[in-house]
Amino acid sequence: MSDASSMPTPMVSSPQLLSTGSEPFHDQKLYKSAVGTLQYITITRPDLSYAVSKVSQFMHSPLLSHWKAVKQILRYIQGTKDYGIVIHKCNDFRLYYFSDLDWAADIEDRRSVSGYCIFLGTNLLSWSCRKQPTVSRSSTEAEFRSMVECEAELVWIKGLLAELQIPLSKFPMIFCDNLSTVMLTHNTVFHNRTKHFQLDVQSIREKIQSHSLQVVHIPGTEQIADILTKPLILRVVDVCASWVIFSFNFS
Numbered sequence: 284m285s286d287a288s289s290m291p292t293p294m295v296s297s298p299q300l301l302s303t304g305s306e307p308f309h310d311q312k313l314y315k316s317a318v319g320t321l322q323y324i325t326i327t328r329p330d331l332s333y334a335v336s337k338v339s340q341f342m343h344s345p346l347l348s349h350w351k352a353v354k355q356i357l358r359y360i361q362g363t364k365d366y367g368i369v370i371h372k373c374n375d376f377r378l379y380y381f382s383d384l385d386w387a388a389d390i391e392d393r394r395s396v397s398g399y400c401i402f403l404g405t406n407l408l409s410w411s412c413r414k415q416p417t418v419s420r421s422s423t424e425a426e427f428r429s430m431v432e433c434e435a436e437l438v439w440i441k442g443l444l445a446e447l448q449i450p451l452s453k454f455p456m457i458f459c460d461n462l463s464t465v466m467l468t469h470n471t472v473f474h475n476r477t478k479h480f481q482l483d484v485q486s487i488r489e490k491i492q493s494h495s496l497q498v499v500h501i502p503g504t505e506q507i508a509d510i511l512t513k514p515l516i517l518r519v520v521d522v523c524a525s526w527v528i529f530s531f532n533f534s
Contacts, residue, residue, distance in 0.1 A: 289362025293334040305348035332412035375404035378455035383508035386422040397429035398511025458501040
């Protein structure tokens with residue numbers, strides 16, 4: 284693949300990868316080795332998280348279409364080898380969380396894909412892209428489940444910063460583009476339709492009432508975590524290059 288031409292995106296937006304509809308790939312060992320290597324690359328490349336997560340779901344029985352998707356990721360890396368995460372010196376010791384999801388994204392099991400990214404000031408600390416373990420009956424329910432995952436990571440990072448004796452200037456903020464979810468976090472009355480995820484709602488509300496967390500609505504066009512829940516398109520790749528995916532520069 285070192286001589287292959289580069290691709291502008293790591294994955295096509297359609298058609299979706301399925302467990303059927305193509306011939307079995309002849310070398311499962313090669314597929315698992317390639318995907319396993321890509322999983323290590325995502326440690327410094329959040330723009331690859333969704334694509335690698337998707338091809339990782341077919342490790343047990345890869346098809347030829349899955350292998351073609353892996354090769355596209357490799358060709359994308361071929362043209363973006365100098366991309367990485369820039370660490371800036373900053374005085375803003377506040378945690379910013381961006382939480383997003385793609386509701387019922389998997390057309391085979393209808394589970395949602397959730398993703399979040401966490402910033403300390405202007406520096407990216409952590410990110411995640413994963414398929415939720417259960418089916419959500421509404422986008423609000425799925426959004427709350429994604430937000431609770433983000434909040435759990437918040438507790439761990441706050442504990443780590445406390446051990447490093449790094450005080451936070453203000454309490455953390457979670458940016459969410461689902462207006463119903465944001466309104467529900469501030470509404471003290473439970474609705475009948477929230478009974479099946481009341482624990483998630485109550486967990487977030489307790490953090491807000493104790494002034495240890497703030498949930499803020501953000502337009503979908505400004506949702507950074509969007510790149511972790513669906514395939515990148517050319518416009519989004521350009522946006523990525525403007526906020527996190529740069530040439531390595533630690534000066």
